[in-house]
């Protein structure tokens with residue numbers, strides 16, 4: 001019989017969307033909890049007092065004092081080749097792409113640069129407690145090989161794809177409709193379904209793909225079961241005007257993607273900051289998801305994401321960092337900024353909704369909730385140990401808190417990579433502070 005692993009600490013996980021179930025029924029918390037893992041999967045999670053007596057005597061128990069165990073964080077939108085341009089000064093989206101991003105992405109033609117970039121990126125995800133991400137590569141297939149090589153070695157559940165871009169971009173970053181299709185197909189054959197890896201058909205955004213490329217992307221998306229589609233939508237006003245000029249025959253930005261059958265389950269659109277009710281209703285109706293990327297939307301001056309509107313329409317929403325447009329790998333920091341984005345619109349983000357967005361909500365947005373998002377038996381044992389005494393201020397503030405809710409809110413608002421003590425993927429330790 002294979003070995004059981006046991007992890008003891010306070011345990012918190014999400015069970016449902018607080019917007020649907022209410023805050024009280026949206027989570028389970030055990031002040032002194034035990035997480036049992038076997039073969040990389042959750043066996044059981046519950047109170048230590050109940051579970052400890054059921055364990056064979058030889059099961060080692062790792063006890064984390066002053067710590068909180070949560071499911072691993074899920075980042076539903078990030079660009080691994082932009083790690084080196086995070087925190088670049090002074091521009092909004094379209095200038096930012098030309099000034100910083102495209103030159104940085106061009107360097108990923110070199111497989112050695114790609115390998116180094118992939119190592120740095122994955123280490124940074126794990127340092128921040130992110131165990132699953134939906135990841136943009138560059139136009140170069142070797143960028144995706146480099147990323148998946150690292151993710152496979154660590155047995156991570158990751159989704160990525162090669163960028164499709166055949167116009168309105170520098171020559172050293174473009175493919176063609178045909179080569180983009182063929183190269184993506186080869187990557188799918190090589191990686192999709194290997195270990196815990198999934199492939200995403202990745203047209204950068206409507207302005208950088210010809211109608212022919214979008215049509216082939218739609219065809220490819222339907223060709224293999226379980227593929228993702230990952231792109232950007234309605235992030236910036238200048239971008240939206242550009243799409244209108246390039247696709248005058250389409251009724252709005254989303255209609256461009258719909259026309260080429262790039263929507264539906266496992267289609268993930270980053271941003272969606274400027275969407276009308278009709279577009280939200282269509283996203284919900286097709287089962288598509290939006291990645292809410294607060295640090296990026298603020299940093300690039302894109303606008304304020306309307307979460308209440310998405311909830312009204314029943315759109316699936318995950319949380320994204322959008323590094324390098326976003327300014328942090330930490331989903332705790334993203335949530336801190338998300339709270340402020342909603343404050344500016346008279347909306348609130350409760351701490352349990354925050355927990356949901358970073359874990360189970362992300363899993364649902366990605367249609368991975370049968371594997372990820374909480375500690376129900378059989379799910380992947382991807383989890384993070386958060387240090388409740390990580391800094392003097394966090395320690396002091398949490399000791400004043402009179403409820404779990406207050407404690408969680410302060411931890412999210414003040415927390416970042418410093419609170420991530422250890423990260424586990426499929427039951428294996430993959431980062432230790």
Ligand code: GUN
Pocket residue numbers: 079093097101204205232235296322325
């Ligand atoms: N839209 C098209 N490409 C990008 C990108 O790389 N980052 C962001 N934030 N938006 C985009």
Ligand code: ZN
Pocket residue numbers: 077078079232270322325
């Ligand atoms: Zn992005």
